Amino acid sequence: MLRRISLSLLSMSLGVTLFAADGKTLFEQKCAGCHMTTRPTPEQRSQMVAPPAMGVMFHVKQKYSDKASAIAFITEYALHPSKDKALCPSIRRFGLMPSQKGAVTKEELHAIASYMFDTFPPAGFKHRRGMRGMGMRED
Template identity: 45%
Template sequence: MHLKRVALMTAAVVSIGFANMGGEKLLEKHCTSCHMASNPTAEKVKHMVAPPMWGIVRHLKKRLKGKEEYIAFVSSYIMSPSKENARFTKEAIARFGLMPSMKGTITEKEARIIAEYLYNTY
């Protein structure tokens, strides 16, 4: 029984690691052309076309209740962004506008992987 539990725990840790690796690659491929993954320099701030990832994640973690609500919101928003569903300030929306829908570019499963990666990383 103990060995079975250890095997299950090991499998869970490995699968989380793979999800995070996949999340990082998906983020780089689909998101970082607009959203900076690291802190922007003063020069980069002038040319930002979207808020940096850490800012989005910090903002949403304050407003959403826990990991599951965060993942559900972010993965849904990635696929269908709208002013009605936006959790960002009017100033941020005025500056950057709404992000384009990623529907047709990524799958819903990939959107969830990205959302989970963001939650776990930032």
């Protein structure tokens, strides 16, 4: 009995680990080409084609602070982006994100969005005025 419980606990934690790793890998494959995962240097800043992941999640979490609704928003947005739904002011610099329909499935997006929520912005992140140059200023 005890052995059965510890076995199922083991497979549960393995499952959780695999799921989390999956979201990270999928994000790197399908999103990080546009959304960088680190804070941009001034040089990178001028070459960016989209807001960094930390900026995206800063804005998403301001509106959707609970994980489930943040995941729902990200999944929906990646498949059907629109100006009305956009939370990032940087849309004015970068233009609307192209729909990722066909490049990523809903299930993959769930894993990706869960990873994004857990990872960004990193601890100690400050939304500075200096981010104006990143197109991340709010007004």
